[in-house]
Amino acid sequence: xxxxxxxxxxxxxxxxFFSRNKMLVYSLAGLFLVLQWMITIYACLxxxxxxxxxxxxxxxxxxxxxxxxxIAVPAFIHSYIYIENHHENQxxxxxxxxxxxxxxxxxxxxxxSNHIAVTWIFTEIxxxxxxxxxxxxxxxxxxxxxxxxxxxxxxxxTFIFIGILFLSLSLQNAGSDDLSFRNLxxxxxxxxxxxxxxxxxxxxxxxxxxxxxxxxxxAGIDAKDxxxxxxxxxxxTVLMNxxxxxxxxxxxxxxxxxxxHWAQLVVGSAAFLSLFVSTVYMLKVKNIKRMFAYSGIxxxxxxxxxxxxxxxxxxxxxxxxxxxxxxxxxxxFQFNQLYTVFQNKSIYHIGNYFKYNxxxxxxxxxxxxxxxxxxxxxxFVSEFLIFKxxxxxxxxxxxxxxxxxxxxxxxxxxxxxxxxxxxxAVGFDDSHVPKISPWESLSQFILLAAAVYLGLNxxxxxxxxxxxxxxxxxx
Amino acid sequence: xxHVLLITFIxxxxxxxxxxxxxxxxxVLALQGVILFFVVFLQLSEINTLNLVLILLETIVFKxxxxxxxxxxxxxxxxxxxxxxxxxPNFVSLVITTFIVVITILISNTIKDxxxxxxxxxxxxxxxxxGLYLIATRRKIITHVMGYMVIENGxxxxxLAVGNEMPMLVNLGILxxxxxxxxxxxxxxxxxxxxxxxxxxxxxxxxxDY
Numbered sequence: 001x002x003x004x005x006x007x008x009x010x011x012x013x014x015x016x017f018f019s020r021n022k023m024l025v026y027s028l029a030g031l032f033l034v035l036q037w038m039i040t041i042y043a044c045l046x047x048x049x050x051x052x053x054x055x056x057x058x059x060x061x062x063x064x065x066x067x068x069x070x071i072a073v074p075a076f077i078h079s080y081i082y083i084e085n086h087h088e089n090q091x092x093x094x095x096x097x098x099x100x101x102x103x104x105x106x107x108x109x110x111x112x113s114n115h116i117a118v119t120w121i122f123t124e125i126x127x128x129x130x131x132x133x134x135x136x137x138x139x140x141x142x143x144x145x146x147x148x149x150x151x152x153x154x155x156x157x158t159f160i161f162i163g164i165l166f167l168s169l170s171l172q173n174a175g176s177d178d179l180s181f182r183n184l185x186x187x188x189x190x191x192x193x194x195x196x197x198x199x200x201x202x203x204x205x206x207x208x209x210x211x212x213x214x215x216x217x218x219a220g221i222d223a224k225d226x227x228x229x230x231x232x233x234x235x236x237t238v239l240m241n242x243x244x245x246x247x248x249x250x251x252x253x254x255x256x257x258x259x260x261h262w263a264q265l266v267v268g269s270a271a272f273l274s275l276f277v278s279t280v281y282m283l284k285v286k287n288i289k290r291m292f293a294y295s296g297i298x299x300x301x302x303x304x305x306x307x308x309x310x311x312x313x314x315x316x317x318x319x320x321x322x323x324x325x326x327x328x329x330x331x332x333f334q335f336n337q338l339y340t341v342f343q344n345k346s347i348y349h350i351g352n353y354f355k356y357n358x359x360x361x362x363x364x365x366x367x368x369x370x371x372x373x374x375x376x377x378x379x380f381v382s383e384f385l386i387f388k389x390x391x392x393x394x395x396x397x398x399x400x401x402x403x404x405x406x407x408x409x410x411x412x413x414x415x416x417x418x419x420x421x422x423x424x425a426v427g428f429d430d431s432h433v434p435k436i437s438p439w440e441s442l443s444q445f446i447l448l449a450a451a452v453y454l455g456l457n458x459x460x461x462x463x464x465x466x467x468x469x470x471x472x473x474x475x
Numbered sequence: 476x477x478h479v480l481l482i483t484f485i486x487x488x489x490x491x492x493x494x495x496x497x498x499x500x501x502x503v504l505a506l507q508g509v510i511l512f513f514v515v516f517l518q519l520s521e522i523n524t525l526n527l528v529l530i531l532l533e534t535i536v537f538k539x540x541x542x543x544x545x546x547x548x549x550x551x552x553x554x555x556x557x558x559x560x561x562x563x564p565n566f567v568s569l570v571i572t573t574f575i576v577v578i579t580i581l582i583s584n585t586i587k588d589x590x591x592x593x594x595x596x597x598x599x600x601x602x603x604x605x606g607l608y609l610i611a612t613r614r615k616i617i618t619h620v621m622g623y624m625v626i627e628n629g630x631x632x633x634x635l636a637v638g639n640e641m642p643m644l645v646n647l648g649i650l651x652x653x654x655x656x657x658x659x660x661x662x663x664x665x666x667x668x669x670x671x672x673x674x675x676x677x678x679x680x681x682x683x684d685y
Contacts, residue, residue: 117647124654131658143662144679147616150662154623154655161651162603162630168637168644172590177641194586222682287683 002051002112005039009105016098020090025097029076032101039108040069054180056114060318060469063462064111064245067322068238070450071329072104074443078230078333081440085340092136096228099132103234110242115180116167116203119246120160123210126239127153133231134223145226152219156209160246163202170195184253185472193259200254200263204247204270211243212300214273224293224332229339232289233332236296237325244303244321251307252472260474268308272398275301279405282412286347288338291416292331295371298409299324299379305402306386313389314470319455320382326451327379330444331367334360337436338420342428347416351425359438361421366448368417372410378455477517481598484510484632485576488605491625492572493565496557497550500621501543507628508539514635521639526646533649534631537656542624545660549617560614571608576601595636602629616679620659627652 012032019025043057043065050056079100083093103126110122127150135146167179174190176183184191209216220240224232247267254263278298285291303320306313337360342350354361370377390399454462484507491503512534519527549555561568579601583593606626610619634648 117643121647121650124651128654128658131662141681144682147662147679148682150658151619151623154659155626157651157655158623158626158630161648162599162633164647165630165633165637165644168641169588169591172637172640173588192588195588225682 001039001042001046002055002109005035006105006109008035009101013098013102013105016094016101019094022090022093025094026080029079029097029101032104033073033076036069036072036104036108040065043112050114054115054118055109055112057112058114058469059465060245060248061112063318063322063465063469064238064241065108067241067325068104068107068111071234071238071325071447074329074333074447075100075104075230075234077443078233078336078440079228082228082230082336085336092138095132096136096231099129100231100234102129103133103231103239107234107238107242111245114182116164116184116246116250117179119249120157120164123160123207123242123246124157126210126242127157130223130227130231130235130239133235134227136228136231137226142226145222149219149223152216153209156206156216158206159202160206163199163204163206166195166199166202170199181249181253184250185256188253188256191257193257196254196257196259197262200250200259201266203250204266207243207246208270209243210239211247211304212240212274212297213270213304214277215270217274217277217297221290221293221297224296225287225290225345229289229332229335232293232335233329236293236332237329240296240300241321241325244300247304248307248318255310255473264308264310267304268398271301271304271308272402273301274298275305275402275405279408279412282409285412285416287345288347288350288416288420289332289335289345291413292328292335295409295413296324296328298406299328299371302383302386302402302406305398306389309386309389309393309395310473311389311392311475312385313393314473315466316382316385316389318466318469319458320379320386323378323382323451323455326447326454327367327370327377330363330447331371333444333447334363334367334441337440338364340436341433342425347419349425349428350420351423351428353421355424356430356433357436359441360436363441363444363448364417365421367444368413370448370451372413376452376456378451378453381455477514477592478594480510480514480517481594481632484514484598484628485601488576488602488625489569489572491609492568492605495559495565497555497559497615497617497621498547498557500559500618501546501550504546504621504624504628505539505543507625508534508537508542511538511628511631511635514632515638518635519638519642519645522642522645526642530645530649533652537653538628538631542656542660546617546621549660549663553617555615555617559618562612562614568612572605575604575608579604591636595632599629599633599636602626602632605629617663620663623659624656627655 012028016028043062047057106122106125110119113119131146131150134149135142170192173192174187176187209219212220224235227235274297278294281294285294303317306317337357341356344350370379373379373383387399487503487507494500512531515530515534579597583597603626606622609622609625631648634645638645
């Protein structure tokens with residue numbers, strides 16, 4: 001089935017790229033969504049099976065695949081609204097949808113792959129398709145964003161490749177040449193620790209470009225800013241999750257070797273630095289879309305702190321990235337309506353949004369409450385568990401500093417958000433504000449509600465899968 | 476013989492660190508491709524012939540012909556001035572490059588592994604860091620591309636070290652080479668040159684937070 005999925009998606013990509021007919025383009029996008037849901041349901045039914053050697057429907061992959069498929073539906077709906085509102089020409093429309101389909105296909109395959117080199121290949125493909133989406137507007141700023149993204153991602157995938165080479169050196173002592181995660185885990189005792197350290201450093205650094213951690217987070221911010229908001233929603237959520245999968249699967253291997261403590265130190269310090277950097281930028285940032293992007297860096301920092309702390313932190317980390325995906329994507333989906341009203345991204349020129357679009361303003365308000373992890377947001381639960389894991393690990397000083405940083409982030413986020421919602425913008429002429437249908441906000445409400453539901457009252461099967469994803473880690 | 480070639484490869488890095496003109500950079504990249512061609516020929520003795528031919532073709536056709544010709548074409552098409560415009564004086568560059576190589580040799584001495592010829596490790600790692608250094612200290616965007624090509628050559632050397640046992644990794648390296656180069660150079664050819672007339676990194680600072 002995964003073979004059919006990949007071939008089908010490739011066929012759709014090729015036809016989409018050359019088709020100019022409006023009906024055909026949209027029906028192909030719809031067809032891809034059907035295909036996406038078919039593979040998702042198939043993966044649930046054939047749980048733990050391996051197909052085509054390199055793809056396994058394991059718990060982590062399946063949960064994230066379901067998350068992706070759920071977010072993909074509103075992503076296409078909002079893309080449709082976006083394209084029709086901007087009266088895009090036939091060519092840009094076709095390229096946009098092609099890149100979107102290719103991106104979702106590559107992310108899905110990356111989640112499911114059980115071999116580090118295969119994950120790497122699909123990460124490369126996401127770079128290609130993402131760059132086409134970032135360059136959608138064809139102007140100077142978009143070009144700058146695309147160039148930075150492509151260049152940083154090219155370096156980071158090179159880093160991952162170097163890491164894979166070191167990993168193969170580390171495996172040579174074990175007399176094996178199979179780089180699948182399962183084989184690495186089985187031969188963990190025979191891996192050469194020096195090469196393993198180098199491999200982890202390079203692979204971790206490489207995947208931070210996708211995950212959005214220090215040191216490679218910069219490119220992702222520009223990408224989320226310049227790409228159309230529906231594509232930005234995918235970059236800020238499911239693409240970050242791909243980076244997480246790449247790091248996490250390898251982390252499982254290294255956590256079962258004597259290098260666990262060292263790896264915790266590496267991951268923990270990168271995570272803390274990300275949190276610090278995102279705080280600094282959140283206090284300064286005036287572009288609301290970039291503010292959402294920096295909030296993503298903050299959340300990934302929290303997630304990786306949970307991974308580094310261990311214990312309940314592993315479980316909470318995976319819960320957190322899923323809930324974060326729902327919340328952050330709804331904020332990004334909402335952004336286009338905000339932009340339609342004010343025609344500006346700067347905080348200075350946006351204000352009193354409740355007056356112009358009450359439904360959309362409700363989404364922003366609820367999204368703000370969710371993203372800052374205030375109850376009843378589901379993120380509250382996962383963040384609380386992560387703090388508990390840091391506490392259990394005995395890092396009380398770290399916890400205090402983290403909480404202080406988070407307080408500053410909530411202050412900055414809240415200050416900007418309440419300005420957007422309630423304080424009138426100076427000199428804004430509201431005679432030409434278009435009417436926005438409340439139905440366009442429906443998907444955002446559903447996503448936010450899903451985050452609350454999954455956080456506060458997770459279904460038993462969901463908890464079981466989360467627990468299985470972290471079962472291989474030492475508790 | 477392989478050692479001689481790899482040491483020549485390191486010497487090209489020193490030459491590159493003090494070179495002034497962009498055409499020299501391009502010629503050095505072509506030379507590195509030729510050196511890699513011979514290294515592949517001598518090193519990968521155990522893999523099957525078809526694969527070997529593919530790898531050889533990649534080094535000679537892609538690394539030492541296609542990319543340099545393309546870069547030269549870009550220079551002409553975008554009317555890029557011939558100076559590399561480093562931020563640091565050449566002497567400092569040379570010292571830093573030496574420093575990089577010495578550090579990697581020291582690192583390699585701490586590693587005990589009978590399976591690996593350490594010179595591959597030294598060459599690969601110093602090329603990687605030199606490439607990053609080149610990217611960080613040159614003003615023009617096209618020198619960033621050249622720095623990236625240098626990094627790729629370094630990675631290719633490292634992949635040759637394990638090439639006999641795992642030819643798949645060498646092929647993956649080639650995939651990376653072609654994919655990333657085409658993507659980066661493609662954007663450069665089509666867009667950057669047209670939009671940013673004076674191709675300089677200072678122009679790429681309009682994406683801001685406020």
